[in-house]
Amino acid sequence: MIEISDSDIEKLLNVGFDVKDKERIGSFFLLNNTIVEAKLHDKGIELMPLSMAVDKYDWIKDYLWKAVNKDKDAFTKIVYKKDLQGYFIRTLPGAKTYFPIQACFYMKESGMTQVVHNLIIAEEGSELHLINGCAVATYGNKGSHIAVTEFFIKKDAKVTYTMIHDWAKDVVVRPRSTAVVGENGVFISNYASLKPVRSTQSAPNVYLMGANSIAKLYSILYAERGTNLDIGGTIYLKGERSSGEIVSRIISNGGNIRSVGNLYVEAKDIKAHMECNGILINDSGTIDTIPQLIAKNKEVEMSHEAVVGKIAKDEIEYLMARGISERDSISLILRGFLDIKIEGLPPVLQRSINNAVELSMKGL
Amino acid sequence: MDKNTVLSIVNLHVEVEGHEVLHGINMDINEGETIAIFGPNGSGKTTLIMTIMGFSNYRITKGEILYKGKPLNGLQPYERAHLGIGIAFQRPPVIRGVKLSKLLNIISDNGELKEYYKKLDFEDMLERDVNLGFSGGESKRSEVLQLLAQKPYFVMLDEPESGVDLENIKIIGEVLAELLEKDKHFSERHRSAIIVTHTGHILKYVEADKGYTIFNGYLTCEGNPREILAEIEKNGFNGCKPCTEAKELLRTKEGCKND
Numbered sequence: 120m121i122e123i124s125d126s127d128i129e130k131l132l133n134v135g136f137d138v139k140d141k142e143r144i145g146s147f148f149l150l151n152n153t154i155v156e157a158k159l160h161d162k163g164i165e166l167m168p169l170s171m172a173v174d175k176y177d178w179i180k181d182y183l184w185k186a187v188n189k190d191k192d193a194f195t196k197i198v199y200k201k202d203l204q205g206y207f208i209r210t211l212p213g214a215k216t217y218f219p220i221q222a223c224f225y226m227k228e229s230g231m232t233q234v235v236h237n238l239i240i241a242e243e244g245s246e247l248h249l250i251n252g253c254a255v256a257t258y259g260n261k262g263s264h265i266a267v268t269e270f271f272i273k274k275d276a277k278v279t280y281t282m283i284h285d286w287a288k289d290v291v292v293r294p295r296s297t298a299v300v301g302e303n304g305v306f307i308s309n310y311a312s313l314k315p316v317r318s319t320q321s322a323p324n325v326y327l328m329g330a331n332s333i334a335k336l337y338s339i340l341y342a343e344r345g346t347n348l349d350i351g352g353t354i355y356l357k358g359e360r361s362s363g364e365i366v367s368r369i370i371s372n373g374g375n376i377r378s379v380g381n382l383y384v385e386a387k388d389i390k391a392h393m394e395c396n397g398i399l400i401n402d403s404g405t406i407d408t409i410p411q412l413i414a415k416n417k418e419v420e421m422s423h424e425a426v427v428g429k430i431a432k433d434e435i436e437y438l439m440a441r442g443i444s445e446r447d448s449i450s451l452i453l454r455g456f457l458d459i460k461i462e463g464l465p466p467v468l469q470r471s472i473n474n475a476v477e478l479s480m481k482g483l
Numbered sequence: 484m485d486k487n488t489v490l491s492i493v494n495l496h497v498e499v500e501g502h503e504v505l506h507g508i509n510m511d512i513n514e515g516e517t518i519a520i521f522g523p524n525g526s527g528k529t530t531l532i533m534t535i536m537g538f539s540n541y542r543i544t545k546g547e548i549l550y551k552g553k554p555l556n557g558l559q560p561y562e563r564a565h566l567g568i569g570i571a572f573q574r575p576p577v578i579r580g581v582k583l584s585k586l587l588n589i590i591s592d593n594g595e596l597k598e599y600y601k602k603l604d605f606e607d608m609l610e611r612d613v614n615l616g617f618s619g620g621e622s623k624r625s626e627v628l629q630l631l632a633q634k635p636y637f638v639m640l641d642e643p644e645s646g647v648d649l650e651n652i653k654i655i656g657e658v659l660a661e662l663l664e665k666d667k668h669f670s671e672r673h674r675s676a677i678i679v680t681h682t683g684h685i686l687k688y689v690e691a692d693k694g695y696t697i698f699n700g701y702l703t704c705e706g707n708p709r710e711i712l713a714e715i716e717k718n719g720f721n722g723c724k725p726c727t728e729a730k731e732l733l734r735t736k737e738g739c740k741n742d
Contacts, residue, residue, distance in 0.1 A: 433576045436538050440572075441590045441629060442564035451589075455580025455612070 123225075126257045133478055134252030134283040135471035136223040142467045145220040147206045149235065151228050154204065163214025164247070165207065169238055172207035179207075182238055186269035186297035186326075194293040198236050198267040205237040205266070210245035210276070219248035219281070219468055224264060226290070227256040235266035241276035241304075248465050251282040253292075261289040270298035270306065274329060277305040279461075281468045283475050286316040288345055294321045302329030302358065307463055311472055312348055313341040313479035322351035322379065327361040338367040339457050339472065341479050342374025344403060351379035351409075354391065362390040368457050369397040369427075371404035379409045380423075387418035397427040398456060454480045487514040489637055489675045490535070494546035497527075497534050503544065504530045506700045512637075515672030517663055519691035519708045520679045523720045527700040528679040529573060532639040535677075536570050537563050550637070569635025571626035573642040573679075578613040583625060586613055591632035599631050602658055619646025627655055631662060638663065638676040644685045656688020665690060683712040696720065 123131070128138050140146055145166045148156035159166045173179050189199040206222055226233050241247050255262060264286070272278050278298070286292060298306045306325055325334040336352040354363035365380040382391040397406040410423040430452055438448035457476045461469060490512040497505040504527050512518055522528045534541040535548055537560040548555045555563060578586070587596060587609070600606045603624045614622055623643055630638060643659065644652045664672040669692070678685060686708060694708030698720055704711055 431576065432539065434578055436560055437572065437576050438578070438586075439560035440536050440538075440564055440570050441586070441633060442561050443589060444561050445559065448561075451581055451586075452578060455578055458580035 124257070127254075130254050130257060130285060131223060131225070131252055133475060134223075134254050134285045135250040135281065135468070135475075136221050136252035140221075142218050143221045144216050144218045147220070147222040149204060149222075149224045149233070151226060151231055152204055152233055157206065159220075161216060163211045163245075164216065164220070165209040165211070166220060167207050169203040169205045169207045169236055172238070173203060179238070182240060182269065182271055184269075186271065186299050187267050187295055191295065194265045195267055195295050197265055198234055198295075201234040201236075203236050205235040205268075207238050208247065208249065209240040210242055210247045212242040213244045214242075215246035216248060217465060219250045219465065222249065222251045224251065224253045224266070225256070226254075226262045226264065228262075229258075230261045232263040232265065235264070237266065237268040239268070239270045239278065241270075241272045241278045243273045244275040246277045248279045248468060249281070250468055250471060251280070252285075253282070254285040255287040255290055260287045262287075263291045264293070266294045268294065268296040270296070272298060272300045272304040272306050274301045275303045276301070277463070279307040279309070279464055279468065281309040281464070281472065282311070283471060284312045284316065284319065285314040286319075288315040289317050291317055292319040292321070296321070296323040298323065298325045298334070300325065300327050300329060300332040300334060303331045304329055305333045305463065307335045307337075307461065308352075309337045309339075309461055309464065309468075309472060310350065311339040311475050312350070313339065313475055315343055315346050316348070317345070318347045318349075320349040322349075322353065325352070325354045325363070327354065327356050327358050327363060329358045330360055332358045332361045333363070335364045335461075336366070337459055337461055338369075338378070339459060339476065340367065340376055340378075341370045341457070342372065342376050342404065344373030346374035348374065349377045349379075351377075351381070353381040353383060356382065356384045356389045356391055357386055359386045360388045361386060364391070365393045366459060367395040367408075368459060369395065369406055369408075370400065370453060370457065371397070371406050372400040373404045375405045375407075377407040377409075379411070381411045381413070382421060382423075384412075384414045384416055384419045384421060387416045389416070389419045389421070391419070391421045393423035395423075395425040396456070398430055398453065399427065400430070450480050488512070489514050489551060491549040492531075492546070493549065495531075495534070495543065495548065496545035497530055498542045498544050499530060499540055504700050505534070507546065508697075508702050510695065510702065512675050512677065514675055515664070515669060516693065517676040517678065517689065517691045518693045518695060519683070519686055520677060520695050520697055521681060521683065521711060521715055521720070522697040523681060526697045526720075528681075528697050529641055531697065532570060532641055532677055532679060535563075535639060536560050536568065564633065564635070567636030568639070569630050569633045569637070570639040571623070571630050571641060571643055573645060575614050575622060575626060577615045579615060581613050582610050583613050583628075584609040587628065587632045590629065596628070596632055599628060599658060603628055603654060620648060620651035623647050623651065623655055627658055631658070636674060638674060640676065640678045640685070642679055642681065644680065644682060652684050653688060656685055659685070660689050663689060683715075686712065
């Protein structure tokens with residue numbers, strides 16, 4: 120088993136990675152730049168290091184770098200040049216899992232750059248839940264994490280992808296993800312960044328190619344002073360009757376958060392909605408939200424709402440009138456604000472997200 | 484102040500956003516006593532109870548409020564709640580992401596609430612966010628439920644019947660009567676209450692011992708609540724005759740009695 124301290128075991132649990140594999144059907148663990156674990160307890164699913172999959176399956180080349188453009192930016196180029204250190208997960212046709220596969224990207228060595236390439240293929244009619252926990256060892260402070268993740272979700276397949284980050288104040292994070300979704304396919308992405316990080320920039324792209332396909336991107340963000348988050352997402356709605364939703368809940372407690380969402384509609388009978396709600400706890404941070412709706416078809420229903428402000432005083436005092444102290448009232452409101460109910464997410468993953476929110480709001 | 488006076492309001496002047504809304508209110512409320520405060524919209528009724536609860540928008544510029552003989556001035560709302568003061572809001576704010584069951588759990592130190600879930604027809608509402616999408620009746624029932632969880636010694640009800648259908652008024656009224664120990668002899672009641680109302684419908688179920696009218700920030704009438712209500716129903720709030728005649732006088736004096 121992986122050698123990590125008790126405090127780090129707890130830290131990993133807080134980002135949704137259970138070293139005991141409880142309520143998980145498989146585990147993948149990348150320590151610095153070495154894969155130390157890739158195990159699976161379920162039939163119907165394949166999990167292995169991506170490098171192994173490349174050796175095993177000739178057809179992998181039909182997927183690699185087909186969702187993400189290797190020349191997209193400096194970071195994708197770095198990943199392209201590196202060895203394939205990441206996971207390959209494939210659900211076989213019709214295979215459905217209830218419990219998630221967990222993956223952990225863990226940096227123990229301070230000052231290092233972790234480079235990752237993941238490939239996920241959900242074959243027709245399959246269902247996969249995946250939780251990625253990313254963390255730095257409790258004593259580590261510096262480093263970079265660069266990752267490319269490509270998803271291929273085929274006809275009638277569903278993938279939920281939950282990512283909880285707990286980096287450190289001098290870590291730079293650059294994930295680059297793209298999902299391609301087929302007919303009736305579903306992709307749900309949940310991203311929670313509630314702990315300090317110097318800079319994270321992430322904006323997954325989702326291509327809804329098939330008719331009736333669905334994409335939902337949720338972000339739950341909390342930034343203290345010194346934390347800079349640039350978190351967005353683009354859904355390209357190209358399949359008829361497809362639908363997309365981007366929902367963000369943002370709290371700045373001195374940190375800077377930029378949230379850029381794009382809904383790009385080409386097909387007809389589309390429903391697309393974007394929602395960004397932000398709270399500024401103090402004056403030293405910034406929240407910058409940029410929602411963009413682009414329609415190239417008149418048969419669409421698109422909307423967005425964005426509300427940014429401070430915590431409403433009447434809400435705080437309402438709770439205080441029930442005997443709850445001011446501090447606890449604020450904490451209760453903020454926790455409630457970050458509480459997004461995600462449809463289609465297994466309870467165990469919703470619990471992981473709720474737990475991360477609870478922990479980050481403790482001691483506010 | 485009588486020895487069983489719970490709340491004593493002395494020459495209270497209150498400003499909201501720089502404008503004086505209450506101009507010298509005097510009122511004593513005794514243990515076990517329920518008083519009804521009538522008055523048109525905007526007269527200062529809500530301001531009075533929000534000030535008693537200690538909300539920051541309501542600034543006392545003169546006078547004081549004594550609770551069990553001690554001044555409340557300077558205490559935060561939660562400290563007042565800990566002293567036993569509770570309020571049911573007229574228009575409570577939505578607290579997104581906080582389930583009513585969670586809030587009740589935080590504020591309640593007793594396990595007796597379950598019987599009220601049924602009585603108030605609230606079993607299916609507990610897992611909803613506090614006040615989110617609540618109808619008028621649901622919102623009032625939720626407020627009453629929170630009061631039952633708190634079990635305050637001094638209860639303030641702000642328009643408990645506004646926006647509520649007759650059936651809901653009955654449900655709310657009966658539970659409030661129980662909370663205020665109306666089934667007991669008046670000498671055995673311990674909880675006191677202020678009921679702010681402009682229709683008086685709630686008083687069919689919760690008997691008030693005394694009535695007041697607040698008009699333009701002045702306490703105009705004091706007396707038998709049924710008589711005051713009958714007068715209001717007949718002649719409107721301007722028809723509180725002895726007070727209306729003395730209105731100018733009232734601006735400089737402390738109050739007016741019509742009984």
